[in-house]
Amino acid sequence: MTTRLSTIFAVFLATGACAYPSYGGIIRALARDFAEVNNWPYPYVCWDREAVRAPVPGMIENAWRRQNLLAEYHFTDDNSLTPAGQQKVRWILTEAPIQHRTVFVRRGETAEETAARVNSVRQYTAKAFPEASPANVLETYISPPGYPAGWPGAKDETLSRKFQTSLPEKLYVPDRGTSSSGGQ
Numbered sequence: 086m087t088t089r090l091s092t093i094f095a096v097f098l099a100t101g102a103c104a105y106p107s108y109g110g111i112i113r114a115l116a117r118d119f120a121e122v123n124n125w126p127y128p129y130v131c132w133d134r135e136a137v138r139a140p141v142p143g144m145i146e147n148a149w150r151r152q153n154l155l156a157e158y159h160f161t162d163d164n165s166l167t168p169a170g171q172q173k174v175r176w177i178l179t180e181a182p183i184q185h186r187t188v189f190v191r192r193g194e195t196a197e198e199t200a201a202r203v204n205s206v207r208q209y210t211a212k213a214f215p216e217a218s219p220a221n222v223l224e225t226y227i228s229p230p231g232y233p234a235g236w237p238g239a240k241d242e243t244l245s246r247k248f249q250t251s252l253p254e255k256l257y258v259p260d261r262g263t264s265s266s267g268g269q
Contacts, residue, residue, distance in 0.1 A: 147227075149185040153177050155206065156191045156229035164193070164201035166209050174209060178220055189225040199224055 159170030166174065177188050188206055193199045203222050210220040 149181075150187075150189050150225060151227060151230060153181065153185065153187060154189045154191060154225065154227065154229055155202070157193075158229075160202055160205065164198060165205050170206075171209060171213075174206060174220075175213060178210060178214060178217070187221040187223060189223055189227075191229065192224050192226055 155166075155170055155173060159167055159173060161167055174188055178186055188210075190199070190202050190206060193202060203224065206222050207220065210217075210222070214220070
């Protein structure tokens, strides 16, 4: 019985090899089809994974741009830096990762206001870090955190309003001027 099956198989292989000469025989065709079926999703999954990963570097750059943003509240009325703005510039230039040490200044109402803000930041960095090379200061149009994206309107106070409603009516603050002794 086994010899009969082996001869049938041998005849099958011989006729199959002649039938598919461009593919190198039926065995190679079967092996190729087997590998293709068993690896089926992998060639297409790679494209999908790359499509998912593609926007991530842009998201990281946008996040750092927003993190290093100096908005209206970092400047006084005469467009000089406030103490909070000075601390933020100091943090950006000393503690942020080296590849992200760029100060972004939100554009003002006019080009003169924007130029004054950028000049104020450059003067502060030259004064605070005289040994360093000039800081990279760029203008940007993005909104600061807490403001609706793309809207120049008022700040979204939703979070602070919810916080305000959770405060008790009267806070208990002990009188520190008097001292109590032994539970009296």
